[in-house]
Amino acid sequence: MISIKQVRELLATCLELDPSLLPENPTRENVEGWDSIIHLSLLGLLEDISPGVLDEFPKLAEVQSIEEIHRLIGSR
Amino acid sequence: MRFTIVGIEYQLGEIEIDLLRDHPEYAPVLAKTGMPRHYQSELPLHELAAKAASKLLSAHSSEAAQIGALLLVTQSSEFHLPSTAALVHDALGLAPEVMSIDLNQGCSGFVQALCIAVPLTASHGNVLIVCADRYRAKLRTGDRSTESIFSDAASAVLVGRDGPLTLGFQSHHTEGSGARLLQQRTGETLTMAGAEVFLWTRNRVVKQILRALDTEITLGHRIRTAVLHQASKLVVETIQSTLPTGTEVPTNFETVGNTVSSSIPILLAQESAILKRSGSTLLSGFGVGLSSSVVVIRHG
Numbered sequence: 001m002i003s004i005k006q007v008r009e010l011l012a013t014c015l016e017l018d019p020s021l022l023p024e025n026p027t028r029e030n031v032e033g034w035d036s037i038i039h040l041s042l043l044g045l046l047e048d049i050s051p052g053v054l055d056e057f058p059k060l061a062e063v064q065s066i067e068e069i070h071r072l073i074g075s076r
Numbered sequence: 077m078r079f080t081i082v083g084i085e086y087q088l089g090e091i092e093i094d095l096l097r098d099h100p101e102y103a104p105v106l107a108k109t110g111m112p113r114h115y116q117s118e119l120p121l122h123e124l125a126a127k128a129a130s131k132l133l134s135a136h137s138s139e140a141a142q143i144g145a146l147l148l149v150t151q152s153s154e155f156h157l158p159s160t161a162a163l164v165h166d167a168l169g170l171a172p173e174v175m176s177i178d179l180n181q182g183c184s185g186f187v188q189a190l191c192i193a194v195p196l197t198a199s200h201g202n203v204l205i206v207c208a209d210r211y212r213a214k215l216r217t218g219d220r221s222t223e224s225i226f227s228d229a230a231s232a233v234l235v236g237r238d239g240p241l242t243l244g245f246q247s248h249h250t251e252g253s254g255a256r257l258l259q260q261r262t263g264e265t266l267t268m269a270g271a272e273v274f275l276w277t278r279n280r281v282v283k284q285i286l287r288a289l290d291t292e293i294t295l296g297h298r299i300r301t302a303v304l305h306q307a308s309k310l311v312v313e314t315i316q317s318t319l320p321t322g323t324e325v326p327t328n329f330e331t332v333g334n335t336v337s338s339s340i341p342i343l344l345a346q347e348s349a350i351l352k353r354s355g356s357t358l359l360s361g362f363g364v365g366l367s368s369s370v371v372v373i374r375h376g
Binding site: 016035036037038039040041043044054055058060061062 | 104105107108109219220221224268269270271272274275278279310
């Protein structure tokens with residue numbers, strides 16, 4: 001299972017930030033720099049830790065927040 | 077139907093952009109795009125197109141005299157009307173009886189134009205395909221997902237009757253439901269939902285390519301080379317990872333960026349041996365539309 005903390009850490013990795021610097025509920029609106037390039041990097045890391053997740057959840061491309069990501073794939 | 081590629085020429089935008097020099101803050105995107113260099117043109121689109129075509133016609137003047145049709149692929153027209161093809165026709169001094177039309181298509185445009193041009197040679201003699209785009213004028217300043225990708229360029233391919241080549245498997249896919257993912261409304265800048273376009277490519281385009289490979293193998297033709305639209309490093313490598321080991325996948329995104337409709341012709345011009353040696357070559361163009369087209373060129 002992928003925890004919300006893990007997803008948050010992956011996003012921080014993509015942004016080259018310490019996870020503590022992210023907002024409590026990171027979204028593409030409130031995180032500066034979370035553009036489509038960063039989103040692609042995040043998808044790549046999600047696939048690395050959970051192979052097949054992109055095929056199973058194509059809607060990951062559209063998600064707007066960490067919470068949304070975790071809601072989609074958290075139980076995988 | 078047999079055909080030949082008489083020649084290919086291209087013209088990059090006259091302004092060279094060094095991504096890291098001009099946008100050091102874009103350094104993180106290079107890992108995904110693999111494109112440190114881009115080109116921008118300030119020329120009117122039809123002049124950029126005519127530059128590429130003129131180079132080609134100068135080098136092949138006797139074949140140029142037998143041009144019966146001009147197919148111009150662009151999504152950067154200067155005018156709503158007339159067609160850019162009419163302007164390029166005039167710039168090149170082509171005969172009045174040459175049928176000249178625009179194809180409003182992007183990254184899949186060259187493959188589609190080729191699939192139209194080859195059978196058209198039966199009735200119209202040599203067919204000139206010109207691809208030309210000035211996407212950089214459409215971009216929003218500060219949008220690194222697009223500024224780090226697109227380059228302006230034009231290319232010209234002269235298709236002739238007879239010759240050593242034939243078209244094998246071809247497949248075309250149009251998905252207008254994805255139009256919003258890569259679009260430019262009149263008076264606005266281009267917007268691209270990169271992650272969604274990437275996942276569509278990873279799913280739809282890869283399936284189309286693999287179907288082409290399977291079909292050609294069943295018919296006894298092995299694909300030696302896959303010439304892919306140079307969308308970005310991530311996209312090319314993702315598609316490449318699904319191809320049979322040993323398939324050649326030439327690239328030039330590192331040196332010219334994503335030149336939209338000219339992506340495949342420029343690669344074919346730079347790797348001129350590809351269509352001269354025996355074996356089959358797969359062309360795959362995909363993107364805005366959403367649209368994806370695959371064709372196999374058989375040699376010998």
